[in-house]
Amino acid sequence: xxxxxxMFMEAVKKKFKEEPTDISTSYYxxxxxxxxxxxxxxxxxAEKIAKDRGFPMMNEDIGVPLGQRSWMPYQLSxxxxxxxxxxxxxxxxxxxxxxxxxxxxxxxxxxxxxxxxIERRLGKEVTPETINAYLETVNHTxxxxxxVQEHMAEVNPALVYDSYVKVFSGDDELVDELDKRFVIxxxxxxxxxxxxxxxxxxxxxxxxxxxxxxIVGRVMDGxxxxxxxxxxxxxxxxxSYKLAAGEAAIADFAYSAKHQSVNMGTMMPARRxxxxxxxxxxxxxxxxxxxxxxxxxxxxxxxxxxEAVALGAIIYDQIYxxxxxxxxxxxxxxxxxxxxxxxxxxxxxxxxxxxNKRYGGFCxxxxxxxxxxxxxAEDVDSYSLExxxxxxxxxxxxxxxxxxxxxxxxxxxxxxxxxxxVADCGLNCWYYSMLEHKERAGRLGFYGFDLQDQCGSANSFxxxxxxxxxxxxxxPNYPNYAMNVxxxxxxxxxxxxxxxxxxxAFTANPFxxxxxxxxxxxxxxANVTKEIGRGGLREFVPAGERTAxxxx
Amino acid sequence: MAYKRQFYPGTTSPAVARRRxxxxxVKLQKLREVPIEDVVKLMGHRNPGEDYKSIHPPIEEGSExxxxxxxxxxxxxxxxxxxxxxYIQFSDSVxxxxxxxxxxxxxxxxxxxxxxxxxxxxxxxxxxxERDLEKMAKEFIENETFDAALTGIRGATVHxxxxxxxxxxxxxxxxxxxxxxxxxxxxxxxxxxxALPLDKEIFVGAPASMEDLRKRTTIFRAxxxxxxxxxxxxxxxxxxxxxxxxxxxxxxKVKGV
Numbered sequence: 001x002x003x004x005x006x007m008f009m010e011a012v013k014k015k016f017k018e019e020p021t022d023i024s025t026s027y028y029x030x031x032x033x034x035x036x037x038x039x040x041x042x043x044x045x046a047e048k049i050a051k052d053r054g055f056p057m058m059n060e061d062i063g064v065p066l067g068q069r070s071w072m073p074y075q076l077s078x079x080x081x082x083x084x085x086x087x088x089x090x091x092x093x094x095x096x097x098x099x100x101x102x103x104x105x106x107x108x109x110x111x112x113x114x115x116x117x118i119e120r121r122l123g124k125e126v127t128p129e130t131i132n133a134y135l136e137t138v139n140h141t142x143x144x145x146x147x148v149q150e151h152m153a154e155v156n157p158a159l160v161y162d163s164y165v166k167v168f169s170g171d172d173e174l175v176d177e178l179d180k181r182f183v184i185x186x187x188x189x190x191x192x193x194x195x196x197x198x199x200x201x202x203x204x205x206x207x208x209x210x211x212x213x214x215i216v217g218r219v220m221d222g223x224x225x226x227x228x229x230x231x232x233x234x235x236x237x238x239x240s241y242k243l244a245a246g247e248a249a250i251a252d253f254a255y256s257a258k259h260q261s262v263n264m265g266t267m268m269p270a271r272r273x274x275x276x277x278x279x280x281x282x283x284x285x286x287x288x289x290x291x292x293x294x295x296x297x298x299x300x301x302x303x304x305x306x307e308a309v310a311l312g313a314i315i316y317d318q319i320y321x322x323x324x325x326x327x328x329x330x331x332x333x334x335x336x337x338x339x340x341x342x343x344x345x346x347x348x349x350x351x352x353x354x355x356n357k358r359y360g361g362f363c364x365x366x367x368x369x370x371x372x373x374x375x376x377a378e379d380v381d382s383y384s385l386e387x388x389x390x391x392x393x394x395x396x397x398x399x400x401x402x403x404x405x406x407x408x409x410x411x412x413x414x415x416x417x418x419x420x421x422v423a424d425c426g427l428n429c430w431y432y433s434m435l436e437h438k439e440r441a442g443r444l445g446f447y448g449f450d451l452q453d454q455c456g457s458a459n460s461f462x463x464x465x466x467x468x469x470x471x472x473x474x475x476p477n478y479p480n481y482a483m484n485v486x487x488x489x490x491x492x493x494x495x496x497x498x499x500x501x502x503x504x505a506f507t508a509n510p511f512x513x514x515x516x517x518x519x520x521x522x523x524x525x526a527n528v529t530k531e532i533g534r535g536g537l538r539e540f541v542p543a544g545e546r547t548a549x550x551x552x
Numbered sequence: 553m554a555y556k557r558q559f560y561p562g563t564t565s566p567a568v569a570r571r572r573x574x575x576x577x578v579k580l581q582k583l584r585e586v587p588i589e590d591v592v593k594l595m596g597h598r599n600p601g602e603d604y605k606s607i608h609p610p611i612e613e614g615s616e617x618x619x620x621x622x623x624x625x626x627x628x629x630x631x632x633x634x635x636x637x638x639y640i641q642f643s644d645s646v647x648x649x650x651x652x653x654x655x656x657x658x659x660x661x662x663x664x665x666x667x668x669x670x671x672x673x674x675x676x677x678x679x680x681x682e683r684d685l686e687k688m689a690k691e692f693i694e695n696e697t698f699d700a701a702l703t704g705i706r707g708a709t710v711h712x713x714x715x716x717x718x719x720x721x722x723x724x725x726x727x728x729x730x731x732x733x734x735x736x737x738x739x740x741x742x743x744x745x746x747a748l749p750l751d752k753e754i755f756v757g758a759p760a761s762m763e764d765l766r767k768r769t770t771i772f773r774a775x776x777x778x779x780x781x782x783x784x785x786x787x788x789x790x791x792x793x794x795x796x797x798x799x800x801x802x803x804x805k806v807k808g809v
Contacts, residue, residue, distance in 0.1 A: 386774040401673020442652030458800030
């Protein structure tokens with residue numbers, strides 16, 4: 001992709017009437033918050049609510065006068081969608097919520113162990129026909145259908161239409177005999193080389209991709225996913241294989257569903273006060289596998305890294321750190337910098353061009369050539385910072401240093417990862433960027449991450465568990481990243497970049513990679529920014545809505 | 553051999569400016585006079601003439617426990633009196649402001665005792681006992697680190713450091729705590745740090761020319777002095793990163809780096 005025309009030009013020209021290189025403008029004359037369509041809508045809604053309830057609600061005239069500058073729209077990167085910042089708040093944007101719903105409600109449960117129990121202990125035959133019958137049954141139980149007790153309350157299917165179970169395997173012969181409606185077909189969904197790698201990694205295991213209803217995750221929590229799945233899987237086995245409901249062997253089904261399964265989120269330390277399968281427990285490598293751009297656009301590795309960044313931004317930075325951990329109005333504008341206005345895009349494709357020019361392609365820089373790795377980092381980081389300096393419109397777009405430091409470090413880290421094919425080299429470049437940024441500009445981000453970023457060089461290659469991990473296995477759980485606001489997006493892009501550059505079909509977990517290729521999901525993980533944009537435009541239709549049980 | 557204190561590497565003008573600001577032997581140039589009463593009003597912690605509020609009795613009253621560290625450290629004036637700790641916070645524009653947040657931290661810590669600083673991308677807070685703070689605040693509003701257009705005194709709603717400049721060359725401030733006075737051709741504050749209206753306008757002088765600021769700034773920029781053009785600063789930053797990396801990974805390789 002060409003980098004001669006700066007990729008952020010369309011966005012900044014739409015934001016500002018002046019030339020992007022102009023240092024001067026006018027302020028304080030744009031009519032305040034009234035220049036924003038969404039603020040006007042909010043004010044009208046708040047006034048009505050205040051009138052109805054008899055006491056004040058939100059009021060745009062309270063606090064700092066909003067809209068002293070010209071109000072800026074935001075372009076969702078690599079789309080033509082422009083929205084207002086309010087549209088990207090995770091509470092206002094149903095697509096962002098659904099992305100998290102779809103991750104949280106997914107659990108991968110193997111069928112090999114229960115099949116062994118059925119055959120060896122219970123003496124019943126498992127065949128493709130019985131598996132198909134089971135799949136039909138479990139697609140009745142998983143949304144909330146009853147199969148064992150006669151007088152049972154069930155869930156209204158209109159509330160849980162998003163719930164289902166599908167299977168996949170690396171065993172083509174087995175898959176060929178299964179009912180196609182219940183199969184996530186690796187051969188059809190992935191490019192041939194990726195499919196080959198994935199089938200080899202998945203092997204002959206028959207894996208279920210279970211989607212519990214979105215509404216279950218919202219009413220309960222992430223830890224409920226495995227419990228809901230275990231209960232309904234057990235019921236489906238009992239019904240489809242005609243088993244005794246009280247027999248001890250049945251516990252094996254629940255056991256395998258709860259403990260021989262893959263949750264998306266790993267356990268977190270008690271001090272975070274979060275259960276299992278919550279966003280803070282998702283390793284970056286898992287999130288990189290959820291992101292599917294390289295499946296659909298295999299010839300655009302830059303896009304793959306950028307889409308992983310976008311997904312990391314909405315799940316980790318906006319929902320987890322901005323909501324779960326911080327609370328309050330959150331970090332929308334901070335996090336969206338990484339996936340709007342094609343600014344990070346411009347820097348990442350610059351890095352790719354440099355890698356091609358310097359080394360003749362990806363993964364050709366020897367990870368042991370540390371001085372050259374630093375030279376590459378200096379080049380990409382300096383370019384990123386220079387764009388802010390030469391284009392005041394870009395500087396003002398990222399008007400917080402935290403935004404700039406994340407974006408510059410993400411581009412540098414992605415370049416290091418792609419050049420070497422090693423995520424930890426990319427991470428080291430991230431920290432190079434942070435130190436250079438601070439030294440060059442005399443400023444960096446904010447208290448919440450400056451400390452971690454200034455000591456991070458020391459742990460970027462460490463594998464000792466209290467100090468480091470391979471980047472694929474790190475996540476918000478990693479001690480120094482627990483409040484690394486805004487950074488978790490960039491971190492997600494680094495392992496993705498390394499593995500895409502290597503031509504790998506997955507980053508950390510082939511099962512997760514396959515599970516999120518499923519076209520039946522509500523959120524399209526191959527087009528993350530587009531989906532967020534659709535959410536902002538109010539075109540995205542989320543699952544889990546309650547209108548089916550609300551009169552009127 | 554006695555240790556000779558070093559401050560910052562480099563040969564370019566931002567590097568030299570950084571060294572100057574950090575070296576406590578360098579007396580910073582005073583560019584304007586702002587009466588202490590006005591400084592007190594700008595900060596808004598107390599009214600001019602009002603007694604300092606205290607949080608503990610004066611140290612001389614002898615209520616301190618017997619402690620060897622206390623015997624070693626001479627308390628600053630405000631600590632002796634038991635003053636509360638208050639703050640001043642400056643915002644510095646990216647467009648060639650005389651100083652930027654990290655240089656502020658290094659400068660304060662190099663020149664003063666008894667202070668606490670906090671550094672963010674656009675602003676830098678300094679917290680210290682109140683009577684000491686007032687002296688420091690006056691010094692830093694009057695001296696060469698302050699530019700009337702590109703430095704802001706802001707307690708809250710601090711953003712603007714990365715915004716373009718207005719028609720008069722002033723850094724954006726959502727609260728418009730300061731305005732351009734076309735008659736005097738100076739900048740005047742009409743609100744205090746936290747944007748409460750002042751009972752009088754406080755003039756802080758005329759902005760420096762961009763030409764002058766480009767010579768004095770501590771900020772490396774592509775359209776000014778690029779950090780990569782200062783080989784020693786680049787080498788120093790490479791070295792820090794490399795030492796930290798190796799220290800946490802292969803410390804046995806830290807030889808001659």
